[in-house]
Amino acid sequence: MLSKFNIQDRVRLLNQGIEGLGDVIYWMSRDCRLQDNAALLFAQSIAIAKKRHLRIVFDAQFAGESPRQQGFLLQGLQELAVDCKEFNLSCEFLYGRNAIPLVEFTKLNKVCCVVTDFDPLKFHQSRKHDFCKSSTVPVYEVDAHNIVPLWFASSKLEFAAYTIRPKITKLLPIYLTEIPELLIHPYGTAEIASIENQSDGGNELKSGESQAKIKLSQFIESKLDAYDELRNDPSLNFQSGLSPYLHFGMISAQRVALEVRKIDVNPDSKAAFLEELIIRKELSDNFCYYNPNYYNFNGFHSWAQSTLNEHRHDPREYLYSLEQFENAETHDKYWNAAQREMMITGKMHGYMRMYWAKKILEWTRSPEEALDYAIILNDKYSLDGRDPNGYTGIAWSIGGVHDRAWSERPVFGKIRFMNDSGLKRKFDIEKYVENIKLLQNENNNIGNSVHSLFGGL
């Protein structure tokens, strides 16, 4: 029997407070969509029970987002604002670098309560904490991003995929169920703020909830069947390309999983895709939420810290500055192609991401420097950057997080090693380099557009 979609389990009360007489607020942050959004559904259920209007407030702090990421987000929010009207929901934007504008907004509008979505990253957790300290109304947090709410999946830092997998798998029949539809809101009248998007997106990926759905259908139709066999090959393009949309919450992982489950394709491909989308993705949230050092050396397991310390002073064959990495000026054409792919498209092939980060460890003075460089570049150029998956993927590559010890070698110690012979043996990696060259030629304005996107290198 199918379980009913359970919203209550996804909700935590962050602040007791006393309800005001005004509207219910959904403080949207990580999950920028109207459909399949448990936080919005929960906010709507309160608003309907109390016969209040429902207002979506997005506080655009843009702390650290690059113009490329801002452009993608704002384009998606423009679509969202238009759709809000259809559902009689107000949509507003607050600007500021801390919780103060939102605190003032709730006071001024005597809001009933605030519902927000969940994000494990430090910056978002501390914003929520600051907001709750000053807020007098109830504040609820809803995990609208993970299929199994993070706090139910596990209450502790998990060691690896094999430790979290059985926990999530056991809970999937309860949580991976059809999601109720958003209702046309019966109370109040929608007011929609206009959103300016001045970023020069160039020929960047199109953003928004409708594009995310198109991307999902295209993937299901033309790539899912061969995903198991071909997803790792950088010369082909058999990944879903959904990560920018998942990162900004323009599509829910739950919707993706439900649609993929329905389709009759190669079962190994289906299983491989759901492993990435559910287990690996939710493991990343677990790592960032329960490990306060998710972005630094202290976040690595002790075996990894010891082995990297033992090899700290090993001579490096090549050493590059951040600028040389950024400009794709290493001696390695495969690495340079991967860096260019990320700069041109806003996304690097998943297999190359591992190679890319591991080589940064090999060609920098210390694991700390390698981590910093990898995070800076990934967060700056990847549309899906600044995400738990990114911090965890980098910690996996450089610090063996969720991995095991391998045979020992210079610089890496017992951290898993990758080299270009592996790329040549497994794939037509020259074709990948050619593909990136073609992309660069097609984008003959790329020098200018990259320059304008990032204010120079």
Ligand SMILES: Cc1cc2nc3c(=O)[nH]c(=O)nc-3n(C[C@H](O)[C@H](O)[C@H](O)COP(=O)(O)OP(=O)(O)OC[C@H]3O[C@@H](n4cnc5c(N)ncnc54)[C@H](O)[C@@H]3O)c2cc1C
């Ligand atoms: C060094 C490094 C940096 C990374 N940086 C990011 C990042 O900034 N943002 C990001 O979303 N992912 C990151 N990843 C994880 C992974 O490479 C990407 O999620 C994936 O390549 C995104 O492309 P896709 O959506 O086409 O993936 P698909 O293969 O189609 O997978 C579907 C979804 O499953 C999830 N997923 C897939 N692989 C992983 C993984 N290894 N760990 C966690 N979740 C996964 C993602 O949500 C992805 O969108 C990084 C990995 C490494 C090794």
